[in-house]
Amino acid sequence: MRALVILALASCTxxxxxxxxxxxxxxxxxxxxxVFDSSPGRGNYDVMAxxxxxxxRKLTDAGGRLPDLHVGVVTTDLGTRGRxxxxxxxxxxxxxxxxxxxxxxxxxxxxxxxxFLEDLEGPGGTxxxxxxxxxGSAVARLSDPSPGTADTGCEVAQPLEAMRLALDPAxxxxxxxxxxxxxxxxxxxxxxxxxxxxxxxxxxxxSLGPSLAFRCTEQGVVCDGDDPRTTGPRTGCRxxxxxxxxxxxxxxxxxxxxxxxxxxxxxxxxxxGPRSPFAVQNDGVPALVPSCQGAGGSAQPAVRIGALVDxxxxxxxxxxxxxxxxxxxxxxxxxxxxxCFPNLRRTDGEDxxxxxxxxxxxxxLAHCTDAAASPCWYTxxxxxxxxxxxxxxxxxxxxxxxxxRSHVRATCYAQ
Numbered sequence: 001m002r003a004l005v006i007l008a009l010a011s012c013t014x015x016x017x018x019x020x021x022x023x024x025x026x027x028x029x030x031x032x033x034x035v036f037d038s039s040p041g042r043g044n045y046d047v048m049a050x051x052x053x054x055x056x057r058k059l060t061d062a063g064g065r066l067p068d069l070h071v072g073v074v075t076t077d078l079g080t081r082g083r084x085x086x087x088x089x090x091x092x093x094x095x096x097x098x099x100x101x102x103x104x105x106x107x108x109x110x111x112x113x114x115x116f117l118e119d120l121e122g123p124g125g126t127x128x129x130x131x132x133x134x135x136g137s138a139v140a141r142l143s144d145p146s147p148g149t150a151d152t153g154c155e156v157a158q159p160l161e162a163m164r165l166a167l168d169p170a171x172x173x174x175x176x177x178x179x180x181x182x183x184x185x186x187x188x189x190x191x192x193x194x195x196x197x198x199x200x201x202x203x204x205x206x207s208l209g210p211s212l213a214f215r216c217t218e219q220g221v222v223c224d225g226d227d228p229r230t231t232g233p234r235t236g237c238r239x240x241x242x243x244x245x246x247x248x249x250x251x252x253x254x255x256x257x258x259x260x261x262x263x264x265x266x267x268x269x270x271x272x273g274p275r276s277p278f279a280v281q282n283d284g285v286p287a288l289v290p291s292c293q294g295a296g297g298s299a300q301p302a303v304r305i306g307a308l309v310d311x312x313x314x315x316x317x318x319x320x321x322x323x324x325x326x327x328x329x330x331x332x333x334x335x336x337x338x339x340c341f342p343n344l345r346r347t348d349g350e351d352x353x354x355x356x357x358x359x360x361x362x363x364x365l366a367h368c369t370d371a372a373a374s375p376c377w378y379t380x381x382x383x384x385x386x387x388x389x390x391x392x393x394x395x396x397x398x399x400x401x402x403x404x405r406s407h408v409r410a411t412c413y414a415q
Contacts, residue, residue, distance in 0.1 A: 058330040069118070077157075119135050188302070194246060214287055221237055299319040379393065
């Protein structure tokens with residue numbers, strides 16, 4: 001037998017390099033922000049409501065218990081005010097003034113909490129909640145509200161700017177916690193059209209084109225080849241930088257990269273249209289051809305949204321099928337709480353000693369079996385969370401005192 005010593009240390013000791021090490025992450029608080037398309041043509045997210053057991057189970061699996069959660073919803077309706085506008089532009093369609101202005105909203109009958117759901121760990125394994133019923137039912141009403149309650153917003157969806165406003169503590173005090181993981185989920189069937197200037201919406205400026213929706217495409221996306229209004233398929237489509245009418249995606253990338261001390265504490269996923277195929281049709285006015293059609297409705301290619309997702313560990317989920325949506329949304333969040341062995345093999349078994357302490361007396365934790373009381377430890381195999389070696393990791397199930405949660409030592413023996 002050769003000893004494989006794994007020191008599971010707090011993040012502040014990651015610079016030590018005497019042994020082969022990992023961090024056994026204590027359960028991290030999680031803040032989840034849904035950015036919800038409230039326009040009349042929004043997609044149908046009933047498919048996701050049936051997957052909420054996956055959301056709760058995956059979050060619980062990360063550390064053996066459900067983390068402390070904040071869950072909030074902001075709409076894509078920012079009215080007719082661009083970021084650089086001193087005042088909103090004239091109303092057009094369902095777009096007026098500053099819309100919901102990045103304030104958290106509560107959809108769904110029976111939701112009586114403040115501006116966001118709060119589900120916290122209480123004494124003795126209880127949960128302290130500011131809502132009635134289960135977490136799953138409350139999130140279902142948030143993420144797929146009843147028809148007529150969330151489909152009357154502005155036709156011009158501004159999910160990226162709405163996200164930025166929602167994360168401002170001045171807009172939503174108490175929602176975002178400094179040390180919590182942040183998961184952003186964009187739910188829309190159209191691409192981002194975050195306005196720098198509302199002049200893009202001027203119906204009398206014919207130079208910008210007759211179709212309001214296609215103005216967002218033309219100002220927000222650039223592709224290889226011909227004039228963007230020419231019919232047919234496009235290749236090489238990417239966000240347009242430097243438009244005078246839309247905020248560049250790079251500004252939101254920079255904003256999120258600096259939002260947390262560790263940029264990996266922010267993940268962005270989207271339930272939206274695939275970026276390809278990207279094609280233009282013309283039935284009197286140029287228009288984008290939907291890139292998918294399915295149970296969740298149809299959706300346009302989300303080129304700008306997809307570019308933001310690429311940089312923050314999430315995934316662009318097909319909004320028309322929504323297959324395994326919550327599995328994909330929670331995977332990067334859970335991965336940030338995983339503790340992976342770089343050298344332990346699956347065939348080595350679970351011959352480990354795990355202790356917890358705050359620098360003084362050490363307490364040995366039991367191996368999780370049917371008869372073991374919590375807290376206890378267990379190993380897992382997770383290729384997505386532990387991509388190296390043979391994908392073996394370790395976690396503690398049950399609650400540990402706060403003083404020792406980040407001071408856990410695991411010594412395992414390999415064949």
